[in-house]
Amino acid sequence: MYRDILKETIKDKIRKVLDIPVRDSILDEEIKEDKKFKYPKLLISEKINSTTIKVIDFEQYDKMGVEKSPILKNIVGLYVCNATVKSLIKSYDNGVMILEDNSMDSMVEYIDELTIESESEDCQLGNKDYIYVTSLHNFNRKINYNVSEVYRRFEIGLFCYDDPNESKCNNYMEILRDEFDSDFKLLESKDFAYIFNPINFDVEENGRLNRVVYGSIMIKTYKTKY
Structure with missing residues (x-):
């Protein structure tokens, strides 16, 4: 009943050129935040030996460059994980974590992000790239009694993770510029959408590894009464 064909067309165009999720709701993200981040995300700052690592708070380092030992309570018996491996935590004290095995040997210091999970939880980080599409600004201009322009x-x-040299984010932006450089046909319709202002991007957050970039584009369609 409330299907937004123009937004659905834009999402469909993005999905065809970028193999990452495209969202128009924050509900999934809120569920992930509630489930996954009871403990802060971590980075390995030092590998002391094959089973002992020193960890720091990811957000503090990513946004402010501060190496802060996180306060982690009641984590003995839980698992420290990245997207592919996990290791049982045997002890933790002031940033120094002793693990059951050497699973973290393959991790890269200051690069690989870690989370704390229970054995039953999926050790996949909530840090996968995705795109969020929204439209809250619009206005109409009447052409005649029957036809209006809708702007x-x-x-x-663009929510871009694990991109220390900005190349991935720049690639996403270039692909989207190319995809939205000309008018396009709406899904399930003979009508067209017209590019009124080309897409342009501004960096909203620029961390050491992660960044958030917003693109803005103005699109014109036509609406008829009869």
Whole structure:
């Protein structure tokens, strides 16, 4: 009943050129935040030996460059994980974590992000790239009694993780510029959408590894009464 064909068309175009999730709701993200981040995300700052690592708070380092030992309570018996491996935590004290095995040997210091999970939880980080599409600004201009021009500004948010040299994010932006450089046909319709203002991007957050970039594009369609 409330299907937004223009937004669905934009999402479909993005999915065809970028193999990452495209969202228009924050509900999934809120569920992930509640489930996954009871403990802060971590980085390995030092490998003391094959089973002992020193960890720091990811957010503090990523945003402010501060190496802070996180306060982690009641984590003995839980697992420290990245997207592919996990290791049982045997002890923790002031940033120094002793593990059951050497699973973290393959991790890269200051690069690989870690989370704390229970054995039953999936050790996949909530740090996968995705795109968020929203449109809250629009206005109409009447052409005649029967026809109006409809202008809508869409915000296309790029949430880009593990991109220390910005190459991945720049690639996403270039692909989207190419995809939205000309008018396009709407899904399930003979009508067209017209590019009124080309897409342009601004960096909202620029961390050491992760960044958030928002693109803005104005699109014109036509609406008829009869």
